Amino acid sequence: MSLSRIEIAKIISILITPVMIVLSVLQSLYNKFLRSENVKSIAGEIAVVTGGGGGLGRAISMELAKHGCHVAVVDINYEEAQKTVQLINENYKVNTKAYKIDITSYDEVVRLNKIITDDLGKATILVNNAGIIAFSDIFKPDPIEIQRMINVNLTSHIWTKRVFLENMKEVGKGHIVAICSTGGLGPFPLSSVYCSTKYGVRGFMRTLRVELRMDEKCRDIKTTTVFPTVMDTNSGVLDDLNKCNWNTIFQIQSGVSVAYRIIQGMLRNEVNIGVPALEIPYMKCIEFWPAEIIDRMMAKTFLSGLKNSLGKQLK
Template sequence: MMKRCSELYLDMLMILVMLGTPIAMFLSVMLKIYNRLFGSKSVKSIAGEIAVVTGGARGLGKLISIELAKQGCHIVIADIDLKQAEETANYLSDSYKVNAKAYKVDVSNYEEVVELNKNIIHDLGKATILVNNAGIMLFTDPSNPDWKEVQRMINVNLTANIWTNRVFLENMKEVGKGHIVAISSVAGITPFPFHPEYTSTKYAIRGLMQVLRIDLKMEEKFRNIKTTSVFPTFLNTNANILEMLKSSTFSKIAVAHDGEKVAKRIIQGILQNEEEISVPEIKLAFSKCTDLWPVEIFDRIVKRILLKEEK
């Protein structure tokens, strides 16, 4: 009898949640707009902290590293391309008078991530900011990708985040503060048609960061360790992405955003402890709203937008 009452209670609770969801979504959007216009502009200082940026040798990773250096952070460029990483590190040291060092590392390899952390502690100190930026989006043959390329995408886009979070979070717990940033994608909140592998990894990152955020909040002693998930759309930092966008139907609904502006927005989010950021801003709220649409309607709209249907 008690089991039956418990199940009935849960059913009633689910119904109430479902009925209240549209209202909650509306209030969420209004709150976000209010906070952007009138919310507190107080920011924290990250000067003197050591920040690890994976895939930081070029593109968005390099731009994020520059913005962190402007805040007075010492920068670790963790990249598979050591030559380019060293060039970026040297530029940061010369331009912003911070300590910057490059390390060649495959962040999808757990043992290499552990070794990276040991080297950073020896050379610079304990890193308390982690920006998981490294990622792969395109295949050599998008229509029929080689399984090795698929596995590499999974390793870099997802597995690497699991290992780096695990290793560098220990530093943050020891010193009682820190910030972990995941550069996901709008594909992590809205399906990216024709790219199931990429979409899967980005949805997984969203879930990984949600769990991490909740876990940290459940422990009072970890309240000063913050997380930020970033969901950017296409950026102008990658020529291959720009070419793909130009030649595809995605150009109907998306434009390439300026990488420098996105990097500045990400740093603003870190300084203000924002937990989720999307570029464009409205995309996150819009995607959450579309989760309420009937599947048939959502699929039909996406199809009509992306496919050139015959008259």
């Protein structure tokens, strides 16, 4: 039986995969330690940061302002967004303004773009940072909470990209940054909905990269997908990890240092950023392990902590 050209290409791709894995690891190390600093300037550009009212979003907003970028701080919590604006005004000479918006509504995102254009100018940098991490009841979450997580973590990326990408096409440049998660690389027990939304963001951004390359007008519009592990920006999540003894599994990262890494990677037009650096190559490598082995290993690792802290609820 003769093989088609596509089948032959797939076989070759499988055979060279070990080499590509090594190259992926080397690239991650190169990006972190050796790649030159600021390749491009974002001074004078307008950035939209969703979830900019606190945590990683606030740190990203500050980092953008440090590089001379004007910042539209978008958050459902207007008071916290105003605090971010105040911090920017106290430290940097850029234009910034807070906006209260429901980014899960397409119509509101359209309205947001018009308001920002009038206030600051056309936004050419979009940082989709807003996200919901956990439910009030991890064992039996409310359906309303589930839908809200899907809308915020995934649907909002679709609407904001659709709206703000038009600005970028008009000026012929731009950058879209998506804050994904290591939960978009591998499964976290009791987080199936969260991981599903992050896998969705990963697929969305992967497809967007191809679409932008297909359009000559979009060649200078770049994308960056970020896969951070647990950060110190959410005390509730840290408490849950401590209760389950999972704090020894995850490398807790500083939100400020992650924001710095994100903006440095964006300035260098990095496509994917793992925090820690080896997270992406590691997760890609174990995908080649037999499914039963990796599932059993992960279940055993996470279950031991749960039995100690939540044993009664697991029965």
